[in-house]
Every structure is written in structure tokens, then in C-alpha cells.
Amino acid sequence: MAKNVAPDSTRRSEKSRRAIYDAALALVGEVGYPKTTIEGIAARAGVGKQTIYRWWSSKAEVLMEAFLDLGEQAGGESYAIPDTGDLAADLKAVLRATVDELKDPRFEVPSRALAAEGVVNEELGRKFVEKLLEPSLQLYVARLRSAQQAGDVRPEIDPRIALELFVSPLAQRWLQYSGPISYEYTDTLVDYALYGLAPR
Amino acid sequence: MAKNVAPDSTRRSEKSRRAIYDAALALVGEVGYPKTTIEGIAARAGVGKQTIYRWWSSKAEVLMEAFLDLGEQAGGESYAIPDTGDLAADLKAVLRATVDELKDPRFEVPSRALAAEGVVNEELGRKFVEKLLEPSLQLYVARLRSAQQAGDVRPEIDPRIALELFVSPLAQRWLQYSGPISYEYTDTLVDYALYGLAPR
DNA sequence: CCGCTGACGAGACGCACCGTCTTGTCGGCT
DNA sequence: AGCCGACAAGACGGTGCGTCTCGTCAGCGG
Numbered sequence: 001m002a003k004n005v006a007p008d009s010t011r012r013s014e015k016s017r018r019a020i021y022d023a024a025l026a027l028v029g030e031v032g033y034p035k036t037t038i039e040g041i042a043a044r045a046g047v048g049k050q051t052i053y054r055w056w057s058s059k060a061e062v063l064m065e066a067f068l069d070l071g072e073q074a075g076g077e078s079y080a081i082p083d084t085g086d087l088a089a090d091l092k093a094v095l096r097a098t099v100d101e102l103k104d105p106r107f108e109v110p111s112r113a114l115a116a117e118g119v120v121n122e123e124l125g126r127k128f129v130e131k132l133l134e135p136s137l138q139l140y141v142a143r144l145r146s147a148q149q150a151g152d153v154r155p156e157i158d159p160r161i162a163l164e165l166f167v168s169p170l171a172q173r174w175l176q177y178s179g180p181i182s183y184e185y186t187d188t189l190v191d192y193a194l195y196g197l198a199p200r
Numbered sequence: 201m202a203k204n205v206a207p208d209s210t211r212r213s214e215k216s217r218r219a220i221y222d223a224a225l226a227l228v229g230e231v232g233y234p235k236t237t238i239e240g241i242a243a244r245a246g247v248g249k250q251t252i253y254r255w256w257s258s259k260a261e262v263l264m265e266a267f268l269d270l271g272e273q274a275g276g277e278s279y280a281i282p283d284t285g286d287l288a289a290d291l292k293a294v295l296r297a298t299v300d301e302l303k304d305p306r307f308e309v310p311s312r313a314l315a316a317e318g319v320v321n322e323e324l325g326r327k328f329v330e331k332l333l334e335p336s337l338q339l340y341v342a343r344l345r346s347a348q349q350a351g352d353v354r355p356e357i358d359p360r361i362a363l364e365l366f367v368s369p370l371a372q373r374w375l376q377y378s379g380p381i382s383y384e385y386t387d388t389l390v391d392y393a394l395y396g397l398a399p400r
Numbered sequence: 401c402c403g404c405t406g407a408c409g410a411g412a413c414g415c416a417c418c419g420t421c422t423t424g425t426c427g428g429c430t
Numbered sequence: 431a432g433c434c435g436a437c438a439a440g441a442c443g444g445t446g447c448g449t450c451t452c453g454t455c456a457g458c459g460g
Contacts, residue, residue: 011407011457033320037446048409053448116319118376119312120233125377133378144397153397160379161388162397164369169361172368175375176318177325178333179360187359195345196396197353197362211436237417248438253419386421 007054019045020052021066025110028063031056033113038062060117060124067110081143087152088190090143095170095186102174102181103120115175137163205255219245220252221266225310229262233313238262260317260324267310268331281343287352288390290343295370295386302381303376315375337363365393 011112023044038059042049078092082090101107113130118125137160144159153162166189173179223244227236238259242249256262282290301307314332318325337360344359351360366389373379 008406011405013408013456016408017275038448039446042409046409048407048411049448050410050450051408054407061374115376116316119316119319122377129376129378133376137378151399154399157392157397158388161369161385162392164372164379165365165389165392165397168368168372169364170365172371176315176329176333177322178329178337179364184359188358192357192362192396193393194288194396194398194399196392196394196398197357197365198394198396199351199354200396200400208435211434213427213437216437238419239417242438246438248440249419250421250439251437252434388431 012055013051016045016047016051017055019047020062021069023047024059024062024066025070028110028113029106032109033063033116035194036063058124060114060121063110064114064124064128067114072134079139081139082168083143083146085150087143087147087150091140091166091194092187092189095166095190096183098170099181099183099186112175137167140167141170161191166190212255213251216245216247216251217255218261219247221269223247224259224262224266225270228313229306232309233263233316236263255364258324260314260321263310264314264324264328264331267314270331279339281339283343283346285350287343287347287350288394291340291366291390292387295366295390296383299381299383299386302370312375337367340367357391360395366390 018128020041023041024036027040027044031040036059038049038052041047041059041062042052044138052062056065081094085089114124114128118128140163141159144153144157144162147153148155148157148159153159166186169189170181173185179185211262219322220241224236225238225239231240238249238252241247241259242252252262256265261297281294284290314324314328318328340363341359342387344353344357344362348355348357348359349354366386368387370381370386372382373385379385
């Protein structure tokens with residue numbers, strides 16, 4: 001027994017860790033997620049398989065940490081949503097930027113892979129939401145709260161639910177290929193969400 | 201060459217087809233999607249592997265057809281959305297029913313598996329949307345058109361986009377575990393979508 | 401300065417499943 | 431009655447899995 005003596009993280013090789021992240025992201029980009037294998041990552045990184053199995057439990061986890069790491073070293077931290085006082089314009093601008101990001105292949109392939117894995121693996125899905133999705137959504141919460149202060153959003157509205165009216169449709173179209181994605185589309189979503197479907 | 205002489209579908213064994221559907225659904229329910237293998241399905245169905253490879257190209261496709269078949273023989277066809285004249289109430293009722301369905305394990309496991317596969321495999325994703333998702337969404341389109349006739353929804357609204365305001369948030373929470381799902385939540389979505397976030 | 405310790409690179413190992421193939425059977429058309 | 435092709439069964443080489451055994455190497459504690 002006692003096979004799983006936790007490895008000593010103070011002796012962990014930083015060089016190997018970085019090499020594994022780089023190899024994982026490169027492979028996913030080049031051959032796609034399903035054809036990316038742990039053996040392949042190890043070979044590409046010049047690392048023994050055991051080193052991967054020692055620190056991660058699945059290729060999905062490797063990819064998620066690699067992706068998180070990429071985000072950290074790139075964007076110091078997520079940007080806030082502009083607050084010009086014109087709520088509709090601010091939301092439309094951010095959603096247009098999101099549309100562009102969703103179409104950037106560097107971002108698209110690993111995100112899709114992680115999202116797909118999260119659909120079927122609840123633990124990983126929750127981690128994905130917590131680490132990647134929710135922080136971005138909280139930016140909308142903040143902007144909507146500010147709009148409530150300004151009287152542009154009714155005070156009894158729950159911002160965490162409200163943001164889903166325009167974010168989730170875009171997310172679903174992207175994830176499921178259930179419809180085309182364009183600036184016009186996201187602009188429309190903002191208008192519908194703010195002013196409702198019923199006559200005013 | 202000419203290795204792929206298309207099989208003669210008039211000589212196809214109906215018994216094997218059914219046995220394969222049953223085995224696939226049973227296995228996915230019992231051991232989960234990743235552990236469901238083509239070999240396993242063949243063995244369980246009492247069928248040669250070649251019979252599966254002859255008619256389908258992946259386990260995802262087998263499962264999708266099995267799932268479609270299940271739907272066809274169960275609900276003769278998808279039900280329409282009630283039209284009592286009270287749009288909000290009708291939508292809330294249908295979404296509540298959807299909440300229940302999403303939590304039914306018989307439905308949940310294969311749906312998740314197919315949705316996940318569709319995220320990463322565009323061709324299958326589009327088929328999934330076309331065969332399973334879009335037909336249900338069209339019911340909302342019909343109901344919203346009727347509401348436009350009745351003057352409960354503004355005439356310039358595009359129903360296909362409008363429905364996403366309340367359907368997509370639910371879908372995303374379910375798919376991505378990005379939030380809890382309840383009657384209260386879906387009721388709120390309908391209210392927000394119909395009357396908007398801005399003061400009236 | 402040396403020796404111990406544990407992560408490291410490399411890769412062998414048995415296993416499960418892949419997708420293709422071969423063989424002999426059997427049922428439906430002609 | 432004979433033919434044709436789908437069928438069940440399973441052999442086959444290939445690939446990646448996850449575990450394991452090596453020998454090496456870096457750091458730290460004595």
C-alpha cells in the first residue's frame with residue numbers, strides 16, 4: 001500500500017513543466033485534441049511519461065493548466081468592461097470583441113477541447129467554469145451593477161442572471177454550431193435583452 | 201481499389217440494427233460514454249464488429265442514431281408548445297418541463313455525450329443540431345409568431361433569435377455546469393426576456 | 401565536500417481497443 | 431435450386447494507455 005506517496009513539489013522541475021505546457025498547446029493546435037496523446041506530449045517536450053503522470057491525472061487537466069498559464073502570462077489580468085455611460089454601446093463593443101476572439105484559431109481549438117471535456121466530465125467542467133468562465137462573467141456583473149446605479153437597469157434585476165440573456169446565446173451558437181455568429185447578431189441580442197420582447 | 205463498395209441497404213438486417221441501438225444505449229447508461237467501445241457494443245448486441253463498421257463510421261454516430269430512434273418510437277413527434285394566450289405562462293410551463301427532462305438520467309447521459317462530441321467534431325455537431333435541437337427550437341418560433349399576431353411580442357422581433365434569450369441560458373447552465381437549474385431560474389429568464397432589463 | 405534522496409529522461413511492459421481482414425454460415429431473391 | 435452479400439465470430443497488427451524499472455542528476459543536510 002502507500003503507493004501514492006505525494007510527490008515533493010519543492011523539487012519539481014520548472015523547465016519540464018513549461019516544456020509540457022508548450023508541447024501540449026502546440027500539439028492540440030497542430031493535430032487536434034483527440035489525436036493529442038500523453039505519449040506525444042512527452043516526446044515533444046523531451047520528457048518522460050512518468051513526469052506527466054506524476055503531476056496530472058489526464059490530458060484534459062494538462063491542457064487546462066497549459067491554457068490557464070497561457071492566459072496568465074499573456075493578459076496580466078482580464079480587462080474590465082468599458083463604462084462610458086451608454087450601457088447598450090458598451091455591451092455591444094465587448095460582445096463584438098468576443099466574437100473576434102471566438103474566431104481566433106489559437107484560442108478556439110483548446111477552448112473547444114476543454115469545453116467538450118467539461119460537458120462530459122463534471123469535475124473538470126466545474127473547474128473550467130470556475131477558473132475560466134466565471135471570472136469573465138463577473139465583469140458583466142460589475143458593469144450591470146453600475147448600470148443599476150445609473151438607473152439604466154431595473155434595481156430588482158439579478159445581474160448574474162441578466163448577463164446570460166446575451167452571453168449564453170452567443171456561447172451556445174459557438175459551442176454547438178447552432179447558428180451563425182456576427183456583430184449584427186450580438187448587437188441584436190443586446191437590444192432584445194435590454195428592452196425585452198414585449199411591446200413597451 | 202474500389203474497396204468501399206457501398207453495402208446494399210436493402211439486405212440490411214433490421215434485427216442487428218435494433219440490437220446495436222439497444223446495446224449502445226444500455227452501455228452508455230451503465231458505464232458511461234468514454235468506456236463504451238465498439239467492441240463492447242458488438243459483443244453486447246451479439247453482432248460482428250464489421251456489421252457496425254459497415255453501417256456507421258464512429259461510436260458517436262451509432263449513439264446519435266440510437267438516440268434519434270429512441271425519440272421516434274417514444275414521442276410520436278415532438279409536442280407543440282401550449283397556446284393559452286398567456287405567453288409568459290406558456291413559456292414558463294415548457295421550460296419547467298425541460299428542466300425536468302434535463303435531470304432525467306435516461307436522457308441526460310446520452311445527450312451530454314452527443315453534445316460533447318458535437319462541440320469538438322463540427323460535422324457531428326451540425327447533425328446533432330439539425331436533427332435534435334433545431335426541431336425543438338422551431339416550436340418556440342411558432343409560439344412566438346403567434347404571440348406577435350396577438351400583439352404580445354413586438355412585430356420587428358426575430359423569433360429565432362428571441363427564443364435564445366431564455367433557451368440558451370438554460371442550455372449553457374446545463375451543459376457547462378455554470379450555474380444551478382431550477383423552476384425559479386427559468387421563470388426569471390422568461391420575465392427578463394419578455395420585459396427587458398431596462399426600466400419600462 | 402560528499403552522500404542521500406527523489407524527481408527526472410528513457411523506454412519496456414502487458415493490456416484494451418482500434419479498424420481491417422478472413423472464414424464459414426445463412427437468408428432472401430431470382 | 432443457386433447465387434449473392436450481409437452476417438457472426440474472431441484473428442491480426444497497430445497504437446496509446448498507465449505502470450514499472452532502470453540509470454542519471456541536482457540540491458540539501460551533515
